[in-house]
Amino acid sequence: MYGSCPISPGSSHEPGGAVSEIPEPSSRDQTSLLKLRAQQCRFIGSDAGSETIFCGAPTSPGSSWCPWHRRLVYTKPLSPRLA
Numbered sequence: 001m002y003g004s005c006p007i008s009p010g011s012s013h014e015p016g017g018a019v020s021e022i023p024e025p026s027s028r029d030q031t032s033l034l035k036l037r038a039q040q041c042r043f044i045g046s047d048a049g050s051e052t053i054f055c056g057a058p059t060s061p062g063s064s065w066c067p068w069h070r071r072l073v074y075t076k077p078l079s080p081r082l083a
């Protein structure tokens, strides 16, 4: 009997496929910690020198990130599927 089950079914059902297009936040919205407001994305964009730069894009109500970074946070890959 050759009941060997194939390894790696190759599921191509990526959850990111159903996500609508979200525009990447402009770097013009970037701000520093001192200027960061409550409704600005607090995703750390860059750490130039001693000043931390945040995304600064407008966030959705109840969220700490703009839609762009919010998606990044929630779809962060836990383990790479590199065969």
Ligand SMILES: [Zn+2]
Pocket (backbone or CB within 6 Å): 025, 041, 042, 043, 055, 056, 057, 065, 066, 067, 068, 069, 070
């Ligand atoms: Zn952001």
